[in-house]
Amino acid sequence: MNPDAATIAAGAPIEVDLSPVAEGQDIKVFWRGKPIYIMNRTKKQIEEARAVAVDSLRDPQSDESRVKAGHDNWLVVIGICTHLGCIPIAYEGNYDGFFCPCHGSQYDSSGRIRQGPAPLNLAVPPYQFVSDTKIQIG
Numbered sequence: 001m002n003p004d005a006a007t008i009a010a011g012a013p014i015e016v017d018l019s020p021v022a023e024g025q026d027i028k029v030f031w032r033g034k035p036i037y038i039m040n041r042t043k044k045q046i047e048e049a050r051a052v053a054v055d056s057l058r059d060p061q062s063d064e065s066r067v068k069a070g071h072d073n074w075l076v077v078i079g080i081c082t083h084l085g086c087i088p089i090a091y092e093g094n095y096d097g098f099f100c101p102c103h104g105s106q107y108d109s110s111g112r113i114r115q116g117p118a119p120l121n122l123a124v125p126p127y128q129f130v131s132d133t134k135i136q137i138g
């Protein structure tokens, strides 16, 4: 039995099937009225995210701490810019991650702020893997 739309909007957990999302692609779903980006990162994106010195970051977080161990290719972030709340665009900008066109914030392939006015990384929502190809958000 699935929760109805009103229950989901109020905050019920949602399950998302990841199997249609190919490497190098992303999907956007909505949870609690917020856009959630789910990105199936390429090897290159993961390597780029892990090559960065964490203490050089504005909001220092390791890539490993922002993904689930054993599912390192999947990045799940709330798609709301931490500057003034615009919705960034995936696979845009200089860091193989997200670009916010409102005032030019650039996030990397771990959703961490790298350039522009945003103070914080894109937030990671609470989620867990319920199988190899399915996550539950919330």
Ligand code: FES
Pocket: 081, 082, 083, 084, 085, 086, 100, 101, 102, 103, 104, 105, 116, 117, 118
């Ligand atoms: S709202 Fe994203 S840069 Fe200002």
